[in-house]
Amino acid sequence: MNKSYIVENIRDFHLEHVLECGQCFHFARTDTGLNYGEYEYDIVANNRILHIKEEPSSDGVRLIFDNTEKWEYDTIWKNYFDLDRDYSEIKERIIKADPRLEEIVEENSGLRILNQDFFETLISFIISQNKQIPQIKQIVKNLSAELGTKFDVTMIDRLDSEFDAFFPTAEQLYIATEDEVRASKCGFRAPYIKDAAEKVFSGEISYKELSKMSTDKAKEKLMTIHGVGEKVANCVLLFGLGRREAFPVDVWMKRICEEMYFGVDTPKSEIEAFAYDKFGEYAGYAQQYLFIYGQKHKIGTK
DNA sequence: GACCAGGGTAACT
């Protein structure tokens, strides 16, 4: 009995923009690319396997959620994909802050900032340091396969990719030895992952507590984890704690902003402060439009 | 083989 849930006419949404922009890593594209306007992905998140398909509709896109009942869409996926938010206003505010971004925003108008699980986001972005996106995805997959809870693929109506386990919990990573973590090919990040798992499993750091703090205080707390610096903390704030004013500055953002705004080599801290001053509570969205644009056009890499 | 990747740490000035 195949269960699926369909949502019609969603504006400002495109799966490729949402998923292929370096904000999440536990997914795979599964369509052939042969049918115009159709996209399909498997996503492992929220202790669930989602097979999702996007098709053109009269106003925006149609999304078909496989393996999904209505209540799961209402309580989980709607929030995960940030579908309650009006992105037309967000785009307006960003373009108003810098009219030069109009083309970039329109070019990537299907972007949404996901509301992801806090712990998975934390570990994923610890892994991300000094790694390219395809490798981050591979390590997340390895870590899940080795230490996460396996799911029974025969119980899933639709799964086109090779995923077979959920992302490990804080407890699972806490119990695992450093060598077991290292087997995921995360290299020198293994002790960082262990420290994060310990701090979360022990309750020293918790989503509940962080969500009550100011963004600055939460960032400070996150940075007490070994292996979490300014950039990783900002990613966790933006993607895992809903702090849309966070503006992570990585090698890409540094290059892009230097090209667009500064013209000379500029410290990351200065770029972050500049962006917050310019975009305020919309800085995180601006960052992500800029990031996806920079990747697409390989800004600064020649 | 050198260099780089959605960086951070420790050990230096």
Place this chain on the structure above:
DNA sequence: AGTTACCATGGT
């Protein structure tokens, strides 16, 4: 407070 080598691993 601001630099710099080094950190595993895989790709170009």
